[in-house]
Amino acid sequence: xxxxxxxxxxxxxxxxxxxxxxxxxxxxxxxxxxxxxxxxxxxxxxxxxxxxxxxxxxxxxxxxxxxxxxxxxxxxxxxxxxxxxxxxxxxxxxxxxxxxxxxxxxxxxxxxxxxxxxxxxxxxxxxxxxxxxxxxxxxxxxxxxxxxxxxxxxxxxxxxxxxxxxxx
Amino acid sequence: xxxxxxxxxxxxxxxxxxxxxxxxxxxxxxxxxxxxxxxxxxxxxxxxxxxxxxxxxxxxxxxxxxxxxxxxxxxxxxxxxxxxxxxxxxxxxxxxxxxxxxxxxxxxxxxxxxxxxxxxxxxxxxxxxxxxxxxxxxxxxxxxxxxxxxxxxxxxxxxxxxxxxxxxxxxxxxxxxxxxxxxxxxxxxxxxx
Numbered sequence: 001x002x003x004x005x006x007x008x009x010x011x012x013x014x015x016x017x018x019x020x021x022x023x024x025x026x027x028x029x030x031x032x033x034x035x036x037x038x039x040x041x042x043x044x045x046x047x048x049x050x051x052x053x054x055x056x057x058x059x060x061x062x063x064x065x066x067x068x069x070x071x072x073x074x075x076x077x078x079x080x081x082x083x084x085x086x087x088x089x090x091x092x093x094x095x096x097x098x099x100x101x102x103x104x105x106x107x108x109x110x111x112x113x114x115x116x117x118x119x120x121x122x123x124x125x126x127x128x129x130x131x132x133x134x135x136x137x138x139x140x141x142x143x144x145x146x147x148x149x150x151x152x153x154x155x156x157x158x159x160x161x162x163x164x165x166x167x168x
Numbered sequence: 169x170x171x172x173x174x175x176x177x178x179x180x181x182x183x184x185x186x187x188x189x190x191x192x193x194x195x196x197x198x199x200x201x202x203x204x205x206x207x208x209x210x211x212x213x214x215x216x217x218x219x220x221x222x223x224x225x226x227x228x229x230x231x232x233x234x235x236x237x238x239x240x241x242x243x244x245x246x247x248x249x250x251x252x253x254x255x256x257x258x259x260x261x262x263x264x265x266x267x268x269x270x271x272x273x274x275x276x277x278x279x280x281x282x283x284x285x286x287x288x289x290x291x292x293x294x295x296x297x298x299x300x301x302x303x304x305x306x307x308x309x310x311x312x313x314x315x316x317x318x319x320x321x322x323x324x325x326x327x328x329x330x331x332x333x334x335x336x337x338x339x340x341x342x343x344x345x346x347x348x349x350x351x352x353x354x355x356x357x358x359x360x361x
Contacts (some may be wrong), residue, residue: 020199058280058305059249072249075282101280121197128190 048081051090055080058101065105196238210312214338215330218243218322221279221311225300229273233322240267240358241322242274242351245302245313248285253317256345257293263351264297270326270359277302279316319346321354323361329354 029147052065057073065080076097083093097105111113180203215217218241225318233241244260246253276299278286283301302308304312311320319342321329333350339357342350343347 059247070249072247072280075249075285078282079282097300100301100303117200124193125197128193131186132190 044081048077050082051084052077052091054090054107055094055097055105056107058105061104063107097152180315190348201266210316212312212314212341212343213320214340215328218249218320218328219307221277221310222306223298223300223302223307224297226278226283226290226304229298229300231298231300233326236273236275236322237326238271238324240324240355240361242272242355243277243311243320243322244274244346245277245308245311245316245318246289247279247281247316249281250316252345253289254293256317256347257289257295259346259348259351261295261297262348263291263355268297268353268357272355272359273298276300277307279308279313280305294340314343317345319351320360322333323325323358325361329358 049066055065055076057063057068057070057076058064058067059072060070063073065076080093083096088096094106103109103115109118111119180193213281218233222230224230242260242263245255246257248253260274264272268274274297276290276295276297278299280303281301286299286301291294313316321340321342323329328338331339333339333353339354342354
């Protein structure tokens with residue numbers, strides 16, 4: 001297999017990987033989990049903790065709501081419990097939290113609108129990077145080959161040769 | 169004797185527009201990152217025109233800052249879970265009662281709180297000035313608050329109170345629980361404008 005063919009193959013593998021990553025992010029479930037109605041027989045506290053686990057404390061970044069022990073988190077867990085008791089779905093509760101406190105309550109930004117750039121740009125960058133690497137490698141290969149090839153004679157050299165022939 | 173010369177095709181160059189495109193994308197990413205970092209690390213507003221906001225109070229009244237132009241406005245960010253907010257709550261209510269007839273408006277902006285607990289807090293401290301939740305934390309973001317409690321002093325001209333106090337602190341805001349002394353001094357300054 002020729003070198004530039006190998007490079008092409010590598011480029012295609014990288015591209016394929018990038019597309020797979022892109023597909024993963026595009027088709028992955030959004031940060032908000034799919035709707036689920038608590039089962040009537042389910043324990044309300046367990047259900048509260050399950051919903052709280054997917055939400056983050058808005059005032060202590062990076063701390064999930066189910067393990068956060070601040071007064072604020074306790075209030076939010078009580079609110080979740082109240083909403084579950086009223087029959088609201090997890091999706092509705094998450095939506096309420098996002099509206100009230102912003103998207104920081106989610107583990108990851110929702111893949112919609114401007115947020116999409118967060119998911120797409122790294123993939124684009126990967127593809128562009130792979131393309132540049134491939135182009136650079138190809139350019140280098142060609143550059144290495146070209147000095148071995150016979151160089152075209154300049155007009156000046158040809159004229160000297162002709163003049164030499166004439167003198168002979 | 170002429171020799172046949174085979175000319176190797178020169179290596180194809182990467183088009184300039186591709187480089188320009190990649191450069192533009194990288195530049196845009198860096199600019200976006202810089203903007204995000206700058207926004208996050210921006211200190212609380214202390215001078216200049218106060219950002220416009222709209223607030224719907226817990227009793228359903230809608231307030232916009234632009235409608236309050238011509239009045240002195242004290243915007244206080246608080247939360248029911250915030251312990252120091254309890255220290256300043258009585259002073260804010262007293263200031264409102266004392267200066268409202270002279271053109272002062274105190275606006276309470278409840279930051280990441282639950283309505284139930286916020287209403288309990290308001291009832292506990294007998295707060296009668298307009299108070300509402302900062303839905304989506306848009307107001308807090310506009311003022312770059314660093315936490316609660318924080319208080320902003322907006323003059324009749326819609327600008328944050330200019331100048332500094334004897335300790336060199338900007339008059340436009342107060343970070344932490346505001347004291348009656350500070351409130352009085354700054355309110356009188358705003359009303360004198």
